[in-house]
Amino acid sequence: MSMPQKMVRRLERAEPLDKAAKPLSKLVQRAVQPRFVRNMLSGTNLGHPLHPALTDVTIGAWSMATLLDAVGGCEAEPAADLLVKTGVIAAVPTALTGMNDWSDTLDGDRRVGLVHAAANTVALGLFAASMVERARGNRFSGKALGFAGFGFMSMSAYLGGHLSFTKGVNVNRTAWQEGPEDWTPVLGENELAEGGHRTADAGGVQILLHRTDGKVYALAATCSHMGGPLPEGTFERGCVTCPWHGSTFRFKDGGIVRGPASSPQPCYETRVHDGRIEVRVPPEGIPVGPAKERHARTSRRLLARIPAT
Template structure:
């Protein structure tokens, strides 16, 4: 059976390094934007998953509706309004998309760049379509609108490849509760965990970050970052949190809560205990664990000191 031609082209795009210099320059520019806490809002940390796919529904829906109205004579004014709504909504949706794109792997960024170029082309075509319509050139406006919808379709296909083939925006720690078996698992003696130093262990082939505080408290989280599976055991420990070395996501050690993005999902957390000089861990299964407890509920058990999230200015 012959390989699907579209997938073959996409695989070549993932491996093509010719645009890497442009990707690096744009990525630096996006990361340098003074967005502050707005960056986490654009990532969708407040929603629990990326917000960009939700935001693009407005321009796509508006433009598709405009195309349907173009099939009916005498509805040009309504189509103009819908195209204008789509153009207005495209800007914040694009900003959220660029914020996510800047924190992706290189292969994902290569596909994402073409995805963005397709959408930029669509915006330009729809802007031209609206201009033509306002000047009374309705036939040209409809033609440019059809071309714009085609560009949107190409961009949507590339976006789907990013999300479903390349797992961009997916929770890369989601499988942990389904793989780790119930009960306590012995991961080493207390002496194998120097105070304040992250140590990587494995439970049922799942990498786990284990860290013992100076006071003796032991914390354990799934080691692969929920953002893009970065090794948290190689990250920085400070203020009761661990920072992923790949893209800077910050998770609270006590319960895995993601206090700073780009990660939008918390890390699976483990209960810990010391038995006969050995550290044992158990996947936290109760309703108040990292996947179910609300941030305000976690405050009573997960925070120390000033009662505020560390790492957040």
């Protein structure tokens, strides 16, 4: 295990960080409670989380400013100054969306996220100070503050990458769920009463069935946001609300009514045949399976070319 990995593991186990993380998380959760705020910061209408896209602007601007400060010379100074300002401005919505996403984490992820946010805050402060010094004509101190800010930003970026790509924080938890392409019986028609809901297995995928106004609807039973158990949620007005973080989905199409979810819930076609409720992936979703299988075959061919050691 590399030194950075060891450092992150220690952060995940640093329970004293909970003294700050828990109350701050509760404060953020109250602040983002309104549906408009939650949906906007979560990227609900974007189709994926908003925070990662915004980080590219801040990291890109500050990275290029640091590069120009290091090797650009006098002619690059106006461009470097503009990039520092751009990063400072972009850092504000980036921080807001990041805090929104972080408020849903727990335990080790929340501790690492707290340090990630703290490093970002220090980086923002240093680059803001750099911006002021540059405006005053203090080029040397402005560059020095920018270099220090770049160091903290780099550390924060590493922690953010760990949370996203190692821990899978805020990724779509239903991305690889497909379900049956052919009509598959999952439950007896009489086993699902009006207004009731049941969980059933359909081709190895857990499906949430709900009957309302005489029609049966089916969604993936695992919340796309953080993997919450939708069958334990609340059912109202043709929607289900996840008990973990309050993401609300429409049964008729899996669409999101309220975040923090940003990926729609997989929705399945239903019918009643010979007294049994049957489900299948909608016809437009069927090509997804073969595409993934082609990808898997390509991966296997590439791996086969690697000589054994």
